[in-house]
Amino acid sequence: MLKYIKGHLTSIDGIEIFPIISLVIFFSFFIGMLYYLYKIDNKTVNEIKNIPLEEEEK
Amino acid sequence: MEVEKFYYDNKIVKYFLIATAFWGIIGMLVGLTAALELVWPELNAASWLSFGRIRPLHTNAVIFAFVGNGIFTGVYYSLQRLLKTRMWSDKLSWINFWGWQIAICTAVISLPMGISTSNEYAELEWIQDIVITIIWVVWGVNMFGTILTRRVKHMYVAIWFYIATFVTVAVLHLFRSFELPFSLLHSYPAFSGVQDALIQWWYGHNAVAFFLTTPYLGLMYYFVPKAANRPVFSYRLSIIHFWSLIFIYIWAGPHHLLYTALPDWAQSLGVVFSLMLIFPSWGGMLNGLLTLRGVWDKVRDDVVLKFMVVAITCYGMATFEGPMLSLKNVSWIAHYTDWIPAHVHVGALGWNGMLTFGMLYWLVPKMWGTKLFSKSLANTHFWIGTLGILLWTIPMYWAGFTQSLMWKEFAADGTLANPNFLETVTQLRPFYMMRALGGLLYVTGPCIMVYNLVKTAKQGTFVPDEAAEAAPLVNTEATPGEHWHSKIERKPLKFLLLALIAILIGGVFEIAPTILVKDNIPTIASIKPMTPLELEGQAIYIREGCNNCHSQMVRPFRDEVKRYGEYSKGGEYVYAYPHLWGSKRTGPDLFRSGKGNAMNKSEAWHYKHMLSPRTTSEGSIMPDYFWLTDKLDYSLIKARIGALRTLGVPYPEGYEAQAEADLLKQANEVLELVKADPDIENARADMEVIAIIAYLERLGSDIHNEVKTEK
Numbered sequence: 087m088l089k090y091i092k093g094h095l096t097s098i099d100g101i102e103i104f105p106i107i108s109l110v111i112f113f114s115f116f117i118g119m120l121y122y123l124y125k126i127d128n129k130t131v132n133e134i135k136n137i138p139l140e141e142e143e144k
Numbered sequence: 145m146e147v148e149k150f151y152y153d154n155k156i157v158k159y160f161l162i163a164t165a166f167w168g169i170i171g172m173l174v175g176l177t178a179a180l181e182l183v184w185p186e187l188n189a190a191s192w193l194s195f196g197r198i199r200p201l202h203t204n205a206v207i208f209a210f211v212g213n214g215i216f217t218g219v220y221y222s223l224q225r226l227l228k229t230r231m232w233s234d235k236l237s238w239i240n241f242w243g244w245q246i247a248i249c250t251a252v253i254s255l256p257m258g259i260s261t262s263n264e265y266a267e268l269e270w271i272q273d274i275v276i277t278i279i280w281v282v283w284g285v286n287m288f289g290t291i292l293t294r295r296v297k298h299m300y301v302a303i304w305f306y307i308a309t310f311v312t313v314a315v316l317h318l319f320r321s322f323e324l325p326f327s328l329l330h331s332y333p334a335f336s337g338v339q340d341a342l343i344q345w346w347y348g349h350n351a352v353a354f355f356l357t358t359p360y361l362g363l364m365y366y367f368v369p370k371a372a373n374r375p376v377f378s379y380r381l382s383i384i385h386f387w388s389l390i391f392i393y394i395w396a397g398p399h400h401l402l403y404t405a406l407p408d409w410a411q412s413l414g415v416v417f418s419l420m421l422i423f424p425s426w427g428g429m430l431n432g433l434l435t436l437r438g439v440w441d442k443v444r445d446d447v448v449l450k451f452m453v454v455a456i457t458c459y460g461m462a463t464f465e466g467p468m469l470s471l472k473n474v475s476w477i478a479h480y481t482d483w484i485p486a487h488v489h490v491g492a493l494g495w496n497g498m499l500t501f502g503m504l505y506w507l508v509p510k511m512w513g514t515k516l517f518s519k520s521l522a523n524t525h526f527w528i529g530t531l532g533i534l535l536w537t538i539p540m541y542w543a544g545f546t547q548s549l550m551w552k553e554f555a556a557d558g559t560l561a562n563p564n565f566l567e568t569v570t571q572l573r574p575f576y577m578m579r580a581l582g583g584l585l586y587v588t589g590p591c592i593m594v595y596n597l598v599k600t601a602k603q604g605t606f607v608p609d610e611a612a613e614a615a616p617l618v619n620t621e622a623t624p625g626e627h628w629h630s631k632i633e634r635k636p637l638k639f640l641l642l643a644l645i646a647i648l649i650g651g652v653f654e655i656a657p658t659i660l661v662k663d664n665i666p667t668i669a670s671i672k673p674m675t676p677l678e679l680e681g682q683a684i685y686i687r688e689g690c691n692n693c694h695s696q697m698v699r700p701f702r703d704e705v706k707r708y709g710e711y712s713k714g715g716e717y718v719y720a721y722p723h724l725w726g727s728k729r730t731g732p733d734l735f736r737s738g739k740g741n742a743m744n745k746s747e748a749w750h751y752k753h754m755l756s757p758r759t760t761s762e763g764s765i766m767p768d769y770f771w772l773t774d775k776l777d778y779s780l781i782k783a784r785i786g787a788l789r790t791l792g793v794p795y796p797e798g799y800e801a802q803a804e805a806d807l808l809k810q811a812n813e814v815l816e817l818v819k820a821d822p823d824i825e826n827a828r829a830d831m832e833v834i835a836i837i838a839y840l841e842r843l844g845s846d847i848h849n850e851v852k853t854e855k
Binding site: 112115123126131 | 298
């Protein structure tokens with residue numbers, strides 16, 4: 087099994103594109119995240135923030 | 145809506161809590177013993193007690209037993225409450241608990257016996273790896289079952305950290321444990337040399353990231369707001385913290401291999417990502433500390449908050465130091481010195497230790513429905529713990545600089561100012577004493593804590609099943625106009641997948657090219673596989689944990705080339721299963737200890753030095769390896785050769801049949817050379833020490849051989 091994996095991986099073509107793909111994924115993910123943080127409303131934020139505190143006060 | 149009544153499982157939390165305290169004290173005491181052995185080498189009184197074997201026991205015990213149980217304690221407590229439901233399966237909870245303790249117990253036996261893969265923080269053998277994998281999956285299944293049956297719409301940020309911990313540790317563990325077993329208790333790693341080293345530090349660094357950091361950040365996001373009774377400073381910041389941390393951390397591993405034979409592009413990648421890591425780390429630290437805004441006065445008399453503030457501060461210091469240490473010019477000074485253990489212990493004693501103690505001081509009164517037995521004892525613990533951290537780390541920072549400067553110092557005539565490595569060791573003894581004292585102080589803390597918590601528990605009553613009620617979760621469907629992140633926060637499996645992708649990108653894009661692209665490790669024609677006797681010698685080298693104090697990697701520095709000889713080339717390690725580069729030089733580097741190198745010593749010298757180091761090297765702190773006079777057991781040699789051939793080492797087909805004869809022949813040759821010294825009388829060819837001498841005499845010598853090319 088080891089041989090299969092070790093030998094097989096060497097045959098990946100166009101491995102040079104890997105870094106570019108990863109940069110694009112990185113970049114778009116973080117842009118998406120920042121956009122979300124900008125859009126999210128404060129009511130939801132406060133609701134989630136208080137989850138740990140609300141549980142046993144009653 | 146009608147509320148449902150249910151019960152939180154406190155009993156499982158109680159068991160994990162007890163295990164945390166128990167293994168914490170054991171792990172720290174083993175560490176203290178190891179620290180004392182570096183001051184008084186006579187304490188290495190038996191093979192199973194020797195430094196090379198108990199150092200991995202210490203690291204495994206504090207990481208996987210102390211912090212591991214700490215993670216489970218906190219997760220089992222907080223997960224139920226954050227999701228307003230009992231753990232999904234009591235049965236799985238208990239398999240998780242007992243399975244984990246059994247795995248730890250096997251390590252407590254196997255590591256002192258010298259059963260080890262040599263890979264730092266992954267020393268356990270393949271069969272133990274399988275047990276750990278099963279237990280880990282059991283925990284994951286139980287956690288996801290709980291998340292899927294929750295009564296709260298959103299997953300609080302702490303849970304994301306738990307999920308990331310689960311998935312990443314699983315990936316790391318599987319990849320690092322990719323090994324070829326050749327007996328019940330032995331295996332070779334799938335890759336050799338440079339590739340093995342890269343995988344090791346991808347694993348090693350991320351074990352710190354995803355076992356010691358992310359789960360504890362999850363605990364911080366739950367227990368700090370609880371203890372302060374205020375919500376976390378910024379929920380938005382916690383989202384940035386989470387995603388950037390897991391995206392970036394996974395790339396940082398190669399900073400452990402700066403200036404080594406690892407390809408330069410991989411080193412640079414490690415440096416860049418390590419530097420970036422300061423932002424999420426400090427974002428998280430500030431988020432923790434700023435949670436206390438407006439209630440700083442509480443920190444004065446709430447001992448739980450005191451522990452947590454020191455913990456978060458230590459996290460901040462360690463995560464500032466980490467990126468700095470990954471700069472090549474800082475690593476040049478720090479790597480292989482005592483600076484590294486100092487850095488690690490700011491994290492371990494400060495961040496993990498203090499946060500665990502804070503959590504336990506908060507949990508016990510809560511779960512037993514009472515007040516803490518003694519505030520002043522807890523305060524005493526806090527102060528001696530903090531003092532212990534300082535006394536441990538400051539002397540080690542000092543020692544690290546001393547060591548590094550002494551290694552690198554040149555006299556006016558261009559020779560090394562300290563040509564004998566030993567001069568740099570004896571200089572450090574006072575620092576090692578202070579470190580041991582710091583450790584002693586620190587471990588006193590949890591002992592006081594256990595007394596205090598037992599007394600606390602006695603004055604209260606424990607409720608194994610704590611009643612609670614909440615409305616069931618009817619609709620987790622999307623509300624119109626809702627954002628995708630809000631959606632995935634409610635969909636744990638999708639969340640898991642995203643987290644997995646985030647960490648796999650780092651792993652795949654960094655490791656795959658090194659393994660795939662052959663040009664990264666130029667082969668050297670004169671490098672040949674080890675002989676059977678040398679293979680047995682390497683096995684003993686691993687069994688005794690020599691790699692805990694000796695590196696096998698000469699870096700291309702003026703002083704190292706002068707001291708050890710030719711710097712190491714990646715191609716010299718193609719048959720090194722495992723790589724054995726080491727991470728610390730308590731003793732000198734051994735890569736050029738073989739024949740043909742300037743630092744080469746005779747067989748007779750090695751024989752005397754191994755059995756009684758102080759007869760050849762006064763002031764040495766190496767253990768007396770008197771048990772190496774035992775008879776060499778070479779019953780596995782055929783299996784070794786077969787396994788290595790499977791992995792790609794070019795032993796001829798059928799060489800197994802000849803291996804034993806070759807082994808005995810070489811042992812007799814080494815014996816003759818040992819006996820050249822008239823003082824040596826009792827040496828025999830079948831001693832273990834003969835094999836390890838053969839191994840050391842071979843290390844780094846092939847490169848000097850001429851290669852005859854056939855035309």
